[in-house]
Amino acid sequence: MLKPGYLVPQPIIVQRLPVILDEIAEGALLIPKFHRPFVWKDDQRLDLLDSIKRGMPIGSLVVWRTSHHRLETYRRLGPFVLPEPYEHREVYTYLLDGHQRLSTLYGALRADGEGKEDDVVDGSSPRWPIFYDLEGEEFRLLSRFTKPPATWLPVSRLFSPSSLYEYQRNLVDEGYSILVRRAESLANTFKDYQIASVPIVTEDLNQVTEAFRRVNRQGTKMSEIHMISALMWTSEFDLNERLRQVGEQLAPSGWGDIDHQILLSTIKLYRGIEIDKAAPEEVIKALREEPSLLDELAMYIEHTADFLSRFCRVEGPLALPYKYQLAILADAARQNGGPFQGATADALAEWFWLTTYTEYFSGMASTQLRHAVEHVRAVVTEGASACPPDLPREVSPLRRFDFNSVRSRALVLLLLRRDPRGPDGKPMSAAELVAEMGVEAVPKIFSSRDLGERVSSRGPENRWIVAPKRARALLDALTVLEGSERDELLESHAIPEVAVKKLARGDVAGFLSSRREHLRAIEKRFVESLGLTYAEESIET
DSSP: OOOTTTOOOOOEEEEEEEHHHHHHTTTTTBBBBTTTOOOOOOHHHHHHHHHHHHHHOOOOEEEESSOEEEBBBSSSSTEEOOOOOSSSSSSSEEEEEHHHHHHHHHHHSSOOOOGGGGGGGGGGGOOEEEETTTTTTTEEEETTTTTTTTTTTEEGTTOOOOHHHHHHHHHHHHGGGGHHHHHHHHHHHHOOEEEEEEEOOOOOOHHHHHHHHHTTTSSSSOOOOHHHHHHHHSSSHHHHHHHHHHHHHHHTOOTTTOHHHHHHHHHHTTOOTTTSOOOHHHHHHHHHHOHHHHHHHHHHHHHHHHHHHHHHHHGGGGGSSSSHHHHHHHHHHHHTSSSSEEEEEEEEHHHHEEEEETTTTOOOOHHHHHHHHHHHHHHHHHHHOOOOOOOOOOEEOSSOOTTTTTHHHHHHHHHHHTTOOOTTTTTTOOOHHHHHGGGGGOBBSSSSHHOOOSOOOOOOGOOOOOGGGHHHHHHHHHHHHHHHHHHHHHHHOOOHHHHHHHHTTHHHHHHHHHHHHHHHHHHHHHHHHTTTEOOGGGOOO
């Protein structure tokens, strides 16, 4: 008996390339809209065609066969219109892996290929048609508004015997008889080229979603939201559009670019669905039974965004340590029935700093995550302690700064509490800067070249919060400003006086060493105020 979560092995199908393209043209093989649009660059398209010419493998396709699920599909492939899929059929066949490859092949081989306005991807439309330079024996793209040489064979003619014959006759008329056989050989190579298709036959959406994730790990990153959007789409309801509207509502608070997967996670919490479980059928059922969930979503995330701004200096998704924190807090806002205030807000702020500094959610299992959700609900509804029962108690000093790590981001958020000042000594919108620019808002003070080989530039002591274009001016201001303005500037960036004195003597390594000790002292006081232990004994000197 097959274990749950396993797919029944299916025989691999090997088909000639023209047959596969015919299936697309006839609407038998469908391209679901959870794929990203056609985005391949010119060199990728030309390399693919060259691989076929040389008889090299281009990878198998993965298709999903289902009798029950009707997905929203692309009506175009590259610049070419596809037929409407049959409304009533026993089995639908959807492409799970191979969209960019088949778009390239369909665009090159099935039509004469003039790009259309609505095919623009990231501001530029791919060039069609593709040619084969019979003299140079390589695939080429024509510069816009220029005429191809007579020896450039449009690849779209390879699968059209009459069109290819006409081109070959023109070659003879132009005095290129020697190239006729080369064109014929290329056509035969493409007609005989075979591609394997691996079918997945199941009605379990969780399995299909997981299969897509795995086969596309190095390419398209499909989240569960793509599958749900495709399954729920109708002319009256487009989940992607609704989530985009939620983003528009959140834009004034700095959260307009929030990942749709975080929104989905929040909806899951509302309905008691495990947050890290791929559960498209459960989410679809929840949204159909309670469409108001989407209306509530923006309101409660707005409450959460306001809380994160006031208590945690988090002004947008780029500054957020964990996506789970936002989803759990938005769920708590719903439990609370509105914004967090008083003792509840203080407790949740403490929970945020505890879970951030201890990297609480890193590698968290499903059961632990469920307990974390239940704990925060108890904080809101019952006044429970902010400290999770299973929270680690020890925090280690940060030795290497990496903004992508939660531990580094914890230090950045702590430094934001000091209201960093600009080169003019005046407060700047530092939290907004970090939310907008991410790691670019935390540049190095000194480059590796400035420090030489003996001094590392990777530590947190060599980072501060400032717009990159103002970083040099800020460094100069350390020794130029005087009086209270200078003192406030140093305090706001956690730079001790002794470090500046060393810098004035040209001792850059001494400056960094003094600041490292100062940063650790600041973190130690803060961490201990949370009831945690700062592991000083492991500090390297």
